[in-house]
Amino acid sequence: MEWLERMNRAIDYIEENLTGDIELSEAARMACCSSYHFQRMFSFITDVTLAEYIRRRRLTLAALELQHSGVAKVIDVALKYGYDSPVSFARAFHALHGITPAMARQDGIVLKAYPRLSFLITIRGADAMNYRIETKESFEVFGIEGIFRTDGGGEAPQTPAKLWEQSHANGDVKQLEVRAGVLPSFVSQDIYPVNAVCSYRKTGTDTFPYMLCAFKEGGSNTDGYTTVTIPAYTWAIFPSEPHQWEQFGETIETLYRRFYTEWLPTAGYEQVDGVEFEMNGTKNGLNYIELWFAVRKI
Numbered sequence: 001m002e003w004l005e006r007m008n009r010a011i012d013y014i015e016e017n018l019t020g021d022i023e024l025s026e027a028a029r030m031a032c033c034s035s036y037h038f039q040r041m042f043s044f045i046t047d048v049t050l051a052e053y054i055r056r057r058r059l060t061l062a063a064l065e066l067q068h069s070g071v072a073k074v075i076d077v078a079l080k081y082g083y084d085s086p087v088s089f090a091r092a093f094h095a096l097h098g099i100t101p102a103m104a105r106q107d108g109i110v111l112k113a114y115p116r117l118s119f120l121i122t123i124r125g126a127d128a129m130n131y132r133i134e135t136k137e138s139f140e141v142f143g144i145e146g147i148f149r150t151d152g153g154g155e156a157p158q159t160p161a162k163l164w165e166q167s168h169a170n171g172d173v174k175q176l177e178v179r180a181g182v183l184p185s186f187v188s189q190d191i192y193p194v195n196a197v198c199s200y201r202k203t204g205t206d207t208f209p210y211m212l213c214a215f216k217e218g219g220s221n222t223d224g225y226t227t228v229t230i231p232a233y234t235w236a237i238f239p240s241e242p243h244q245w246e247q248f249g250e251t252i253e254t255l256y257r258r259f260y261t262e263w264l265p266t267a268g269y270e271q272v273d274g275v276e277f278e279m280n281g282t283k284n285g286l287n288y289i290e291l292w293f294a295v296r297k298i
Contacts, residue, residue, distance in 0.1 A: 063104050135233070142225040143226065182219060187279070192279075239290045
């Protein structure tokens with residue numbers, strides 16, 4: 001329940017500031033997580049990005065104001081809801097509502113309304129969700145690090161997926177695999193040598209670190225790579241069902257969504273600083289995923 005209260009406090013803050021500046025770091029603070037983690041969690045839970053939710057809410061309120069006020073000028077409404085010119089406002093308004101702002105005043109005109117979100121516990125079906133809780137001592141990983149913006153901007157590669165794509169194409173993943181050495185005993189020996197870790201250190205309000213990594217063990221060659229120490233944590237580990245490679249995207253997205261929407265709100269745990277591992281392996285000729293979330297009891 002505490003998790004739901006935090007998320008709803010963050011939404012309260014956003015709603016109270018739709019006509020002003022919204023500091024995503026402040027919303028994240030109310031949700032007790034990093035800006036990146038809050039935006040990512042929001043997207044998995046709602047199927048819409050936080051930026052898109054804010055845009056929809058502002059344009060919903062702007063349409064209501066134009067419709068119910070016969071005197072409000074379009075330029076004033078545009079400025080009130082964060083648009084610096086009537087042109088940019090009209091473009092965004094038309095993209096959402098399919099009409100110009102001036103047409104919103106007409107009787108019988110059809111407008112779209114996106115209501116305020118509220119986070120509630122929803123009773124879902126009886127599908128089992130396999131997981132295990134494991135406490136692990138501190139260990140080290142090393143690999144290819146990228147610092148990414150939460151809005152997906154910046155220089156290429158702009159996203160973790162692009163980093164994977166680039167690193168496979170230029171042979172960096174294969175080279176890291178050669179340098180990895182043996183897998184440690186505390187992970188399944190079906191796991192691939194190269195995996196990924198996310199949000200293991202602070203990099204800024206609107207950025208996050210993501211590393212294609214290998215475990216540092218006897219025989220590892222870490223020369224030229226970034227090395228990171230992962231503190232001792234309790235981990236909630238969620239394995240996927242075996243799947244074909246082309247089902248990877250759907251499978252990992254489903255795991256993340258179920259963690260955030262089904263397990264986390266009711267399990268009595270909270271995520272620690274957003275630290276996550278994405279592990280990939282193979283069994284009986286099929287791929288599988290394990291998502292590791294650093295957690296602590298509430």
